[in-house]
Structures are given as C-alpha cells and as structure tokens.
Amino acid sequence: MSADNLALLRQQLASGETEAAENTAKGLQTISGLAFAKLAGAIQHAINARQPAVALLLLADSERFCAAGDSAEMLVRMEELSSLIASCRQEKLDEPARRASALALELLNVADFPQSSEAIDVVARFAGSAGSYALRRRDLDWFSPLALQTAGWASRCENRLLDEQFLPVLEIWMHRATRHKLLEAVPIIFEAVHLLVMAAANRSEFLSRFLPEWRIAAATASLNPENPQASVWVEQLLLWTIRSEDKTFWRPVMQRIAEVAGLAVSRHGVTASFSVFRPLLDVGRVQLADELKFGSGPDETSSRQMILRMVCNEALRIAEMAAHKDFSAVAGDKVEEMYHSWLSDPDYESQTRSIERFCQLLLIFWSQNRKRAARKWTPRDERLATPLLTEEERQKLAFLL
Numbered sequence: 001m002s003a004d005n006l007a008l009l010r011q012q013l014a015s016g017e018t019e020a021a022e023n024t025a026k027g028l029q030t031i032s033g034l035a036f037a038k039l040a041g042a043i044q045h046a047i048n049a050r051q052p053a054v055a056l057l058l059l060a061d062s063e064r065f066c067a068a069g070d071s072a073e074m075l076v077r078m079e080e081l082s083s084l085i086a087s088c089r090q091e092k093l094d095e096p097a098r099r100a101s102a103l104a105l106e107l108l109n110v111a112d113f114p115q116s117s118e119a120i121d122v123v124a125r126f127a128g129s130a131g132s133y134a135l136r137r138r139d140l141d142w143f144s145p146l147a148l149q150t151a152g153w154a155s156r157c158e159n160r161l162l163d164e165q166f167l168p169v170l171e172i173w174m175h176r177a178t179r180h181k182l183l184e185a186v187p188i189i190f191e192a193v194h195l196l197v198m199a200a201a202n203r204s205e206f207l208s209r210f211l212p213e214w215r216i217a218a219a220t221a222s223l224n225p226e227n228p229q230a231s232v233w234v235e236q237l238l239l240w241t242i243r244s245e246d247k248t249f250w251r252p253v254m255q256r257i258a259e260v261a262g263l264a265v266s267r268h269g270v271t272a273s274f275s276v277f278r279p280l281l282d283v284g285r286v287q288l289a290d291e292l293k294f295g296s297g298p299d300e301t302s303s304r305q306m307i308l309r310m311v312c313n314e315a316l317r318i319a320e321m322a323a324h325k326d327f328s329a330v331a332g333d334k335v336e337e338m339y340h341s342w343l344s345d346p347d348y349e350s351q352t353r354s355i356e357r358f359c360q361l362l363l364i365f366w367s368q369n370r371k372r373a374a375r376k377w378t379p380r381d382e383r384l385a386t387p388l389l390t391e392e393e394r395q396k397l398a399f400l401l
Contacts, residue, residue, distance in 0.1 A: 006042055013049040021046075025057040036065040036073075040080040047087045047096060055088075055096040059103065066106040071114040075122050078104055082126040089133045098142050101130045105149050115157040120165045123150055128169040135176035135185060144188050147173065151192035155199035166196055167209055174217040181221075183232050190236045194243065207249060211256045218257075218276075222264040225272040234260065235279035242283075247303050250310060254280075258314040265322045270334050274341035277318060281338065284311030285351070285358040291396060298399035305399050312365045312400065319366070331370065332377045335362045336384060357388045364389075364401060 005028055012021040025046075028039070039062055046055035065077055081104040088097035104126055107113065127150040134143035154166050170193060177185040193210065200206035214237060222230035234257055241253045257280050264273035287308040299305060319334035326333075339359040342348060348355060363384065367374035379385045394401060 006038055009042055009054075010045050013045050013051055013054065016049075018051060018053070021051060021054045022057060025054050025061075028058065028061055036062065036077055037080065039065075040084065043084055043096075043100075044087060047084065047091055047093060050091055050093065052093045052096050055093065056099060059096060059099045062103055063106070066103055067110065069110075069112075071112070071116075071119075074107060074110065074113050075119060078107055078122050078126055081107070082122075082129055085126075085130050085133060089129075089136075094137055094139075097130070097133055098139075101134070101142065101146055104130070105145065108149060108153050113153075117165070120154060120157060123153060124165050124169050126150070127166075128172045131169065132172050132176050135173065135180060135182060138180060138182055140182075140184055140188070143185060147188050147192045148195070151195040155195040167206070167213070170196075170210065171213045174213060178217045178220050178229060178233075181227065181229055183229055186229070186232045186236050190240045194240055197244070203246065204248060207252060211252055215256045215259060218260045219263050222260055222273065222276045223267070225264070225268045225275075228275065230260065230264065231275045231279060234276060238279050238283055247306065250307060254310045254314050258317055261314075261318050262321050265318055266325060269325070270319075270322045270337045271341050274338060277315075278342065278345075280311060281315060281342070281358070284308060284315065285354050287311065288358050288361060289354050292393050295396045297396055302399075309400055312362060315362055316366055316369065319362075320370075330373050330377055331366050332363055332374060332379070335359055335366065336379055336381060338362075339381070339384060353388075356383055360384055360388050361397070361400075368401060 005024060009021055009024045009028070012024060025042075028042070039058060043055050043058045043062070046052075046058060069077070081100045084100045085097045085104075088094070088100065108123065113119070127146065131143055131146055131150075134140075134146060150169075151166070170189065173185070173189050173192075176182075177189060197203055197206050197210070214233065218230055218233035218237075221227050221233060237253060237257065241249050257277065261273070261277035261280065264276040267273070284307075287304050291304055291308060295302070295304070315335075315338075316331060319331040319338070322334040322337075323329045323331045336359075339355065342355050342359070343352060363374075363379065367377075389397070
C-alpha cells in the first residue's frame with residue numbers, strides 16, 4: 001500500500017497536481033510501517049518539484065522518526081535531513097529547510113543519540129550546512145538554536161575531537177556572518193565558541209586553531225572602515241576572553257587583535273579605523289579604573305595588571321604603526337588622535353575623565369619605553385598635558401611605570 005501511495009505521489013508531483021499530491025501526502029501519515037528512507041525520498045521529490053506545502057506535510061509526518069531508534073538509524077536520519085536541507089537551499093525553499101532543521105535538532109536531543117567520532121562528523125556537516133543557510137537568509141531565530149544546540153551537544157561528547165571536527169563549522173559561520181554583515185549573529189557564534197572551547201580536551205590547541213579563522217573574519221570586516229562589524233568581532237572576542245577566566249588566553253587574543261588593528265590602521269589611519277580597536281582600549285580603560293580603585297601595588301598574580309600591561313603594549317604598537325605610515329608624526333601624536341576619536345563618540349560622553357586618564361597613561365608608558373622618540377614631544381591638547389594621576393596612583397601603577 002505504501003509503495004503504491006509513494007508512486008502515486010511522485011506521479012502527481014511530476015504532473016503538477018498539487019491538491020491531489022497534498023491529499024496523498026496526508027494519507028501517508030496513516031501508514032505505520034512506512035520507512036523513514038522512503039518518506040525522505042518522497043520529501044526529496046516534493047522539493048525537486050518545488051512543492052513546499054507537500055514537503056511540509058511529509059516533514060510533519062517525519063516527527064514520529066525523531067523519538068527513538070538505534071545509533072546507526074539515527075545517524076542515517078540526520079544525514080537524510082541534512083541532504084534535504086541542501087536540496088531546499090538549492091531550490092530556495094526556506095520553510096521546508098527550517099522544518100527539516102528543527103527535526104534534526106529534535107533527533108539530536110534524543111537520549112540515545114550516539115556521541116561517537118562518526119556522530120560528531122555527521123552533526124558537524126549538518127550544523128555547517130544548515131547554519132550557513134540560516135545566516136544566508138539572515139534568520140537568527142533559525143540560526144541561534146541550531147548553533148547553540150549543536151555546539152552544546154558536541155561539548156558533551158566524550159570523544160572530543162572538536163578542534164578537528166567542529167572548527168570548520170565555526171569557520172563557515174564566521175565567513176557567512178561577515179559576508180552578510182550580520183552583526184547580531186556574532187554573539188551567538190561566540191556563545192557556541194564558549195561551549196566548545198570550555199569542553200575541548202586541549203583548550204590552548206583549540207584556541208590556537210580558532211584565532212586565525214577569527215582574524216580572517218575580523219580583518220575582512222575591517223577592510224571597510226564604515227562597517228561596524230569589525231568592532232563587534234573584536235568586542236566579542238574580548239568579552240569571551242574575560243568570561244573564560246583563563247589567563248593563558250590573553251596573550252594570543254591580544255596578538256590577533258593587534259594584527260587586525262594594524263591592518264586597519266595601515267589602510268585607513270587612526271581616525272577612520274578607530275572603532276576597530278576601540279574595544280581593546282576600552283578594556284584598558286576599565287582595567288585602569290579598577291586597578292586605581294582596588295589595587296595596592298605590583299602583584300605578579302594579578303590578572304588585571306597583566307591585562308592592563310598587555311593593552312598598553314598593543315596600543316603603543318598600533319600608535320607606532322600609524323606613526324610609521326605618517327612620516328611627520330610620532331606615536332604620541334597617534335595616541336592623541338586616538339584620544340580625540342574616542343571623545344567624539346557620543347556613547348562615551350560620560351566617560352571623558354577615564355578616557356583622559358587612560359590616554360595620559362599611554363603617553364607616560366610611551367615616554368618611559370621610547371625615551372628618545374618622546375623626549376621632545378608634548379601634547380597639543382592641554383587636557384592631556386594636565387597631570388591626572390596622583391603620586392599615590394602612580395605608586396599603584398609601579399608594575400607598569
């Protein structure tokens with residue numbers, strides 16, 4: 001009976017009998033012995049015939065296959081659903097693709113779904129393909145649960161070959177989010193990154209392979225100084241690093257951010273590219289305020305002091321790179337340019353004093369580390385020339401100055 005119905009359905013789809021095909025599809029729901037593979041084949045025919053209503057009816061019938069099954073069967077079903085999503089993408093049928101993606105996530109949540117290396121491969125292919133499609137359609141309601149549930153599932157797997165199997169998925173997502181300038185997707189991607197990195201058997205190794213891909217996304221976004229996405233990529237990476245509470249992450253993170261900032265500055269100058277590296281300076285500004293409030297002097301175990309030192313070093317490198325491009329300037333001129341760019345942002349209107357204090361700290365740091373270049377230089381802006389750090393505060397910053 002089921003074979004006859006499926007043959008009839010294919011015939012109706014081929015001849016364009018939409019209403020009849022829908023009725024036949026509804027009739028399949030009453031057939032208890034129908035195999036998933038045959039139902040998936042019927043859905044494929046509906047997609048090829050560009051009949052989304054029929055495809056949706058058949059996908060609704062597929063829910064009964066997402067509750068249980070042995071390991072091999074569940075992996076095959078996941079692969080079938082991934083294949084259907086790929087076909088939907090080719091035919092530009094969004095609704096059936098969303099439904100197939102939702103079914104795949106239901107399957108993933110089954111308690112008996114395998115957690116083998118093979119399963120990670122299957123889920124990674126699904127996550128990459130479906131996630132890319134969702135980002136292409138700019139559908140965050142589709143992308144967000146897909147990204148977080150697949151990353152969450154992978155983070156719970158005992159066989160954690162995540163750097164090899166799931167990093168390519170993050171690469172696909174980052175590329176798509178950058179290409180479509182989808183700012184709202186970046187925090188979602190970093191939430192997935194957090195789940196994966198925290199679960200990785202070797203976090204440093206995972207990070208060392210993730211950061212070059214992050215750099216590509218951020219650098220691509222920074223090529224257009226009017227594109228706010230580069231700033232978001234930098235900001236989210238810094239927020240994630242703070243959240244991770246792992247001191248070893250800071251150095252490689254800072255280095256990659258400095259590379260992106262250097263690229264932006266070399267192309268567009270400090271003022272035009274300031275938004276790209278402003279999140280880095282803002283971390284320094286906040287860390288300085290906290291150190292002056294809570295610090296008590298040099299402390300080798302202090303994460304805050306370590307971060308502040310790194311920010312000052314990287315900010316100075318950016319200033320020197322910008323000065324090198326402008327033969328008539330020195331790094332102090334570029335720090336002053338950073339200062340004016342920062343103050344021109346209305347979002348930081350209430351932070352004027354802390355910005356002044358941090359930029360003045362950068363100038364002092366520069367003068368002590370590049371004494372010859374800074375010897376004859378004085379700020380043009382009187383606000384930077386007026387000392388803001390008291391002697392007591394400078395004592396707290398002895399680890400830096």
